[in-house]
Amino acid sequence: MNHPLRCRCGTLKGYVSHPEKVSRGVCYCRDCQAFAHFLGTTGDILDEMGGTDVVATLPKYVTITQGVGALACMSLTETGMLRWYASCCNTPVGNTPRDFKVSHVGLIHTCLEDPPRSLENSFGPVRMRVNTKHAKGKPKLMPISTIASVLRFMSSLIRARLDGSYKSTPFFDPDQGTPFVPPKVLTSSERERVMNAV
Numbered sequence: 001m002n003h004p005l006r007c008r009c010g011t012l013k014g015y016v017s018h019p020e021k022v023s024r025g026v027c028y029c030r031d032c033q034a035f036a037h038f039l040g041t042t043g044d045i046l047d048e049m050g051g052t053d054v055v056a057t058l059p060k061y062v063t064i065t066q067g068v069g070a071l072a073c074m075s076l077t078e079t080g081m082l083r084w085y086a087s088c089c090n091t092p093v094g095n096t097p098r099d100f101k102v103s104h105v106g107l108i109h110t111c112l113e114d115p116p117r118s119l120e121n122s123f124g125p126v127r128m129r130v131n132t133k134h135a136k137g138k139p140k141l142m143p144i145s146t147i148a149s150v151l152r153f154m155s156s157l158i159r160a161r162l163d164g165s166y167k168s169t170p171f172f173d174p175d176q177g178t179p180f181v182p183p184k185v186l187t188s189s190e191r192e193r194v195m196n197a198v
């Protein structure tokens with residue numbers, strides 16, 4: 001069953017297919033925390049230890065059905081990940097590599113809230129915790145399931161590369177290999193501001 005994706009204000013809508021194929025994890029890295037500060041709604045994004053609950057999947061499983069014009073993209077640096085969000089209400093959508101041949105999107109839980117169905121119901125439990133050294137506290141480590149999830153996900157990513165299905169993505173023009181929305185790269189002073197807020 002597809003799981004709905006939507007921004008807080010409802011302008012941007014879509015869905016995630018094959019929710020059983022995702023790997024769910026929490027990332028505590030400083031860049032993910034800085035992205036939440038950039039959007040200005042950290043309370044809706046970060047958990048009490050500064051973690052972002054991320055549903056990692058292939059972009060081909062993400063479909064945007066409405067409000068694609070609201071989709072915006074930023075990056076903390078010239079070479080950093082592309083961080084997608086709905087500009088209408090600053091809801092984070094997900095992170096993708098700059099190279100779309102690396103068929104990955106880490107969807108951020110905020111755009112997947114669908115009460116009464118929980119993320120747990122659709123996507124299963126958190127199986128990996130990464131960059132825990134930047135957590136504000138001591139998150140429970142789960143090394144075995146983290147490695148298993150990463151390996152499982154890497155193999156689906158390699159398959160998407162080989163069979164060409166990486167070209168099916170709502171984030172990139174498949175002919176040019178460029179993002180549909182040019183990323184706004186933060187200036188050094190903007191970056192300093194959000195990194196200092198972490």
Ligand SMILES: [Zn+2]
Pocket residue numbers: 007008009010011012070086087088089090091
């Ligand atoms: Zn919105």
Ligand SMILES: [Zn+2]
Pocket residue numbers: 027028029030031032033131
């Ligand atoms: Zn991160």
